[in-house]
Amino acid sequence: MFIIMDVHSSEADIQRVMDRIRELGFQPHPIHGDTRLAIGITGNKDTSARVYLESLPGVLQVIPISKPYKLASRETKPENSIIDVKGVKIGGGNIVMIGGPCAVESRDQTLRITEKVAKLGAHILRGGAYKPRTSPYSFQGLGEKGLEILAEAREKTGLPVVTEVLDPATAPLVAQYADMLQIGTRNMQNFTLLKEVGKLGMPVLMKRGMAATLEETLMSAEYLLSHGTRDVVVCERGVRTFASHSRNTLDVSVIPAFKKESHLPIIVDPSHSGGKRESVIPLSLAGIGAGADGLIVDVHDDPLNALVDGPQALLPEDFKELMTVCMKVGSALNRPLSAVPKGS
Amino acid sequence: MFIIMDVHSSEADIQRVMDRIRELGFQPHPIHGDTRLAIGITGNKDTSARVYLESLPGVLQVIPISKPYKLASRETKPENSIIDVKGVKIGGGNIVMIGGPCAVESRDQTLRITEKVAKLGAHILRGGAYKPRTSPYSFQGLGEKGLEILAEAREKTGLPVVTEVLDPATAPLVAQYADMLQIGTRNMQNFTLLKEVGKLGMPVLMKRGMAATLEETLMSAEYLLSHGTRDVVVCERGVRTFASHSRNTLDVSVIPAFKKESHLPIIVDPSHSGGKRESVIPLSLAGIGAGADGLIVDVHDDPLNALVDGPQALLPEDFKELMTVCMKVGSALNRPLSAVPKGS
Amino acid sequence: MFIIMDVHSSEADIQRVMDRIRELGFQPHPIHGDTRLAIGITGNKDTSARVYLESLPGVLQVIPISKPYKLASRETKPENSIIDVKGVKIGGGNIVMIGGPCAVESRDQTLRITEKVAKLGAHILRGGAYKPRTSPYSFQGLGEKGLEILAEAREKTGLPVVTEVLDPATAPLVAQYADMLQIGTRNMQNFTLLKEVGKLGMPVLMKRGMAATLEETLMSAEYLLSHGTRDVVVCERGVRTFASHSRNTLDVSVIPAFKKESHLPIIVDPSHSGGKRESVIPLSLAGIGAGADGLIVDVHDDPLNALVDGPQALLPEDFKELMTVCMKVGSALNRPLSAVPKGS
């Protein structure tokens, strides 16, 4: 840590700060500039003393140097993590495609769509059995019945399934059916949920919060990792800005920044960020171009009757086109699509 | 609802939209402008058909007119709601002051601070027994032990207590000890928690999410109201913007806008929005000036040793000054401080 | 336009609004819903009466339907515009590469870098002679001397030159030397400058403002187009958000949205949006993936000694890599690089 002293701090202020640093068991290193004193601090194991030091009279600013995340940090683990979801590899240079309906609406709808998506080459199936909805009056998902349908879709296609966990109470149930658990954007800082899901030890797909900084996103991944999971994939799905031409603003800049800070894979959700079918392919390619390890995409074969987010769902033929262009662009970038699991 | 048709939509597109509107049991009202066709729709009870209609070919935009919130809406209940928390009235023109430590750190610390705060005229005590922390390695609160301490503080001061509920599992326990339940900003869209807390039927203080729109805030209040609570107070605590001179950007504009849309009271948290002791009084007065029904403020008598958010806590003498200026400004605006409950 | 009346508006309020609409020479079309009255308006040529109508008692909202931009709108001109800058075509499916130093620092530096950039296949040269700097104490550019150097670079390479115009007074001078005039992000709503530059009738590269909506961006293009220029290229260079992991947040979503609304080409500046060399190639590919018609990139062969924005400049070898991957990805997407002008 560094402490920057106020230009007008007194000798007594400075002495007090030096004393307190030593009392904490650390070493102060004063550096006298032309107009200002700075004090380097060594010997501290973490930054928990920051709050204390910032409150001392004459202290202008305390600048932490250590990162608050450990397990998620690339400094701890320099090589890229490759997450294995029932044989599908996420991370490591390949591109993984996750597709399916936003919500499990019925057995027929889900089996129909997931079969098409599987035939078109998707690696993992998506589908929500528990849906977080802004309005209490909207469709909230089929619950366990939806999980059973997803399990059936997995049987039929041989592909693993990712689905959202809404709360700690239903997490164990969801874990019985799913191969990967999803934390939604509105729950990225639901810390009780993160702890409980972490304890289940399964692969987790964690969506970045709508207004989460990169550091906060990594800290939430740290919650998962420090409670038992080793396998976390982060998903950029757009942040909230003044721009109203898209539902959210897909933050592609976070992808190289995330990869610099962390060894974990990061994928992109072009459906929820853009909110419109016509922008899904452009945003998918933007994500791949920026270095994302894959995509998670809403697909529906009857979007006019979809109960949730119909306008943003790709039709199966659009998904086919998406697979084609991703393969071409991935190939141009020497990042092929991941291998499809054998049994499928 | 209104439908705006694309300038280049075909006769068949238009006919299809008209047919679909009638099939849904609504009435279409086409209005032919110079360059564009608009279609008014009547007979719809809600806006659930919006998604469907937006997907029809030739439809440029669907504009809902009805509001998605009912119970929280001023259209439903034109007069201001006054929430009663064990005799303390929130709303209705008076100003309510909620004060106490950010976190319950120990029995001694909590009783000491709450006694001071009570003597200085606060109406309600605050203090967190369960703390949502960005880092898994930070102090997470004393849990039930903290709740017992809060109950003792209530006994000693005669003032009601508000404290945060972090998850559905501990909600009933918190409800046994607290007089008002707080939903934190990171949980504003934790819908399972909203439902469970709503069912408890107690007064709720719901903090606005860091990137929540006014409509989303009202929809989360609607979750609480539609599940059993009648008494919801919303709290503006700053939103996330590009500005880094304060921890968050206190959005005072939301106060008159909220009051126009809803009959519920709204208060301001000047401590977490600013993040610095020196800005607490200016932001408090800004909130009162904008029309807030009260304040919730961190107070600590030893902020250098506070475990959570020490730099933003007011000292008891600062809280005294805050009480004084709020009383003066409130009096100038004909909005006196609320009455303190009798027993205290 | 549509007018939405307040639920509690009186008969007199409604009658007054109907009368005013007729007085303005328009036709009102009342539509009585279950709870609310809406009034469609036809016969209005523009939306200038909106402000007036919004002020009438009982009016909740006025919703304009017509777009405020005409010349920039795709409704006015459905096919893509292709801008010709001394033989280089921008728009129409190809990818154009603009490269060079951020600032013209010296004759030697500029000729050296532009020669390398030209050899590597760039289509247009960039370089600032007049630099807008946040600090009055920073290097402000070489001025006319810089323009002469740029002209010499054009002679030597055969490539056209784009350079920034800072104010109306120097615009005619810049126009004598440059082939395309750049409006900087901080000047996107400097309307006097837009008018003067528009009158010069030359191709213009207009950067989107840091907090400009899509509509405002198109309105600024409209300023240029309505004053004499036919050839406007818009440049997305990142918007300001809470995210601090990159200098600005590159808004790739604006690219498909812009192309839907307008026939003008749009390119991406990956250097100023990311602010770091290491993110230039990922953001470039993100832009191309999202559909951008080209890139404008800072290149420097001695970034440690660059006077402006050194950390974000690509080295010539990086630019070579960028050209290679853009060619590959463009080829995968059937969007080849533009042809290089003959003389070069």
Place this chain on the structure above:
Amino acid sequence: MFIIMDVHSSEADIQRVMDRIRELGFQPHPIHGDTRLAIGITGNKDTSARVYLESLPGVLQVIPISKPYKLASRETKPENSIIDVKGVKIGGGNIVMIGGPCAVESRDQTLRITEKVAKLGAHILRGGAYKPRTSPYSFQGLGEKGLEILAEAREKTGLPVVTEVLDPATAPLVAQYADMLQIGTRNMQNFTLLKEVGKLGMPVLMKRGMAATLEETLMSAEYLLSHGTRDVVVCERGVRTFASHSRNTLDVSVIPAFKKESHLPIIVDPSHSGGKRESVIPLSLAGIGAGADGLIVDVHDDPLNALVDGPQALLPEDFKELMTVCMKVGSALNRPLSAVPKGS
């Protein structure tokens, strides 16, 4: 400055950085922490070497300590500046009220409104002769004719006049008529304009840009101050955020932060930030509560026919109410209204 070295930087990297610091004529002070090396730098007069140092291999981050603004900084001048505009004092604890029409529309309209505003106790008159408009098709102001009308209003009321300067070419003309020159929000980083207006040496009211940080705002004030003006008043008028319930988000937090950093006065524009008449008084009181030195408010006596921003203009009777509540609140806070100049 401090340099933070990458955890994985080599000995050679470190040596190179140390050498470069010495070559620049500065002194390096290495501080070896447990995991990381930091290097304090003394002897540098400014932060211009930052860019250079950040580019060196192994350097993770360079943290400047000195502030880039000098003349605007409270470190340079600890006491509050009090700006004198023809006898009206801005800053120093009093509250100044600036009122008048958004735009000068006609002689009659302007004289009528300014007379009312003056009678109600305003200190300074406002009114735009040159209007920056988002659309090229909107009313652009009366120009010099408008300036003449403003001068006449000054004669009749005895109050000084502030009006906007749109470009360098018309600045000298505006300076002949006005007592204080306004820089609009869209021109806050129009550096040529800042330089030219600074040279005129008159009091300047500079509006904060819609997405300007506090530091950028102070740097723009620094442009004015370093070119000749001594008298700069900054105006907070709302920043751009995701919130759509108000036109912009009034950032009251910037007021205490600004006052900490700078000796200059800061006022609030409640009209343009909120965009609605009904929010003007709440936002005015929020600004005063947060510590603003005054307000600038749109007033119109016929807002239905106003050519610019009618819906946000206060009626004269509203302005009277505003004066009354500001006087009461100011009095409660021991911050009375400024004295009205004698001649008026």
